[in-house]
Structure formats: C-alpha cells, structure tokens
Amino acid sequence: MNKKTIWITGASSGIGEATAIKFAKEGWKVIVSARRVELLDKLSADENIFSYPLDVTDSDKAKEVFKKIIDDHGQVDLCIFSSGTYERKSEKELDVQNIKHVIEVNFLGVINCVSAVEKYYKEKNKGHIAVVSSPVGYRGLPKSSGYTPSKAA
Template sequence: MEKGLAWVTGASSGIGRGLALALAQEGWRVAISARSTGALAEVAALNPDRIFAFPLDVTDLASVGKVAAQIAEELGEVDLAILNAGTYEPISASDFDPTAFARTLQVNVMGTSNCLGVLLPAMMARKAGHIAVVASVAGYVGLPYASAYGASKAALIHMCQSLRPELERAGIRLNLICPGFVDTPLTKQNDFPMPFLISTEEAVGAIMKGLEGAYFEIAFPWRMVLSMRALSILPSRLRFAITRRMLR
C-alpha cells in the first residue's frame, strides 16, 4: 500500500540505511541522502522502484535547498522526514580539538537545522507533515569523551522540545528519537564497553514502531534509557563518582 514520500538523511549506512529499506518495504517511496555517493547508490539499488538517491552534504545550506527542490520536483512533497545525518568523534581533555568539536556541531546540529529550514515552510503551508529527528540518550547527561557529541545531541533534544508545541498547533507531527548504543559504523570507533548494545535491526524496529505510535520521544533500549535518566538526576557528587569510572 502506498504510504507517501519519505526523506531519510544519513542513509548510506547504519540506522539511516536500515530505515530506508524498512520504509520502502512498507510501501513508502523513499528519497535518501548522504555524502557517500557510492554507498548511497548501493542502498538505492536494493529497491530501485522505491528508493531514490539524492547525494547531499547537510552542512551546505544552499545544497540542502537545491536537493529539497529536486526531490519535490521529481517525487513530490515530503510527507515524512527522518533527519538522521550525524557524526561522532571522541574528544578527550588531554587533546581537546576545537576543530573536531565544531565539525561535530556543524553536522549534527546545523545539518539538522538546515533540513528543517527547507522542510518546515512547505509543511506549515499545507498544515501537514511528519518530522523525526535522531538525537541520542547521550544528550541526557555529560559523559567522558563525548563532550562534542553529547552537546550536539542535547541541543537537538532541546530544539525538538522547543518546536513541538508550535508544530503540533500547525498540524505537523514531530518525533524525537533517542537511541542508546547501536551497532553501527560510528560506534565501532569506541574502544570501551558499550552497555545494552543492540543491533541496527533492533533499532530500526523500535523506530518504525515508534513512528506509528502516539509518543513524542522514541527512546531505546529501555535499560539504557533508564540508566541515563537516573544518572542525569543524581547529585553531582554521585554522578561524577560514576562517570570517573568510565575514564580509560
């Protein structure tokens, strides 16, 4: 059954790739974007009748506008946008790198903002649409080596919470997606134990189910979510006693 047009960013690998394939399987036409042109083409080739590649660097606002216009011209209005493009670089105090910090914020925060900037006018004009922003439970509380990544995801959480009432009134549904550790190319960089690690398939299943539900936030797995929320409300003395143990 035809479900409309979805646009998934960061769709060349990991969660984005899995979501594009799952949406196509459920009857959506899916526009996919990422910087990795070759990998993006490989994803589209898995379901060429329903998945269409539109290479894009979300940090380039002009390019985001051009690609959004191209999608609208070739495929029609976007009904569902999953803003998943993101990056992760561990940053430690001993070799703190402002350039890497800025790069993380530019992709994770401004890349999402750039996409919202081209999506919202059309959706608000027709008083319809669905947007899902992929943040992370890492945005709940500061963790060692995640100063840039956690800050970027905390910004996305705050942004979505701020936008939700206005978008709801405008007839646009907004979901905040907060995964824990998911086995993807990004997390393979980690050289520390990742509690409650789940597969990409499990993450995609949780997101697909959540997109059909009534809740604002789609957060998983539940044990990781509870752990991070509990850590965030502990008195600082206790919280830092725990996070000090995470140091390598």
C-alpha cells in the same frame, strides 16, 4: 493510491540506512541523502529508494536538494533527519575544529534541513518531521567532547 514518501538524511549507514530499508520494505517511496554517494548508490538499487546526495552542513544545498525532491516526486510526507558524526577524543585531545564539525553536522545540519522543508509543510498544512538524537545529550559519554553537546542542543 499514491505511495507515501519519506526523506531520510544520514542514510548511508547506521540508523538512517536501517530506517530507509525498513520503509522501502513497507512500500514507501524512500528518498535518501548523505555525503557518501557510493553507499547511497548501493541503497538505491532497491526500486523504492531514490538517492539525492547532500552534505547537511550546506544550508543552500539542503534547500536545493529538497526542491529537486519535490520536483521529481511531488510530495514528501515524512522527513527523518538522522545525519550524525562522532569521533572519539579524550579530554586531553581537545580539538576545536573537530568539535565545530560535529556541531555543524549533528545540530546545525538538522536546522538546515528543517529550514529547507519548513515553508513546504506550512503551505501544505501537513507533513511530519522526526529528528534522531541520542540519550547521550542527557547523560554524557566519555571521550565525546563535541558529540554530547551536539546531541543535547
């Protein structure tokens, strides 16, 4: 029987990393993506984890990486998009560039990854996509002028 395959973005730390480790222990073939290659390399020391570096803000690269994953592994049964970034800023430190970056990673990064897998899942008529968000999108968080709206989007 073929192992189930999962693709996890934001896998270099936090929820993404913990999710990758859990699925690998359960015997899944785990594909991990993130920007920090050295942390992905550490994760991929596990024989069930395979590293594909990706900056989710690059839509073309997301499509390229997903195509390579399919070429190398044949299928992806589940995607968990958990990339995220957060920089604590007070309301007096409004930083438009930072807010744009947070929205590009936390919101548009998900859109880029969904766009990369959408055609594949429609053609196969199967597969699942999960997105890691935050309750902060509903109730706010002090000193998070970019993070809160990016999670509410």
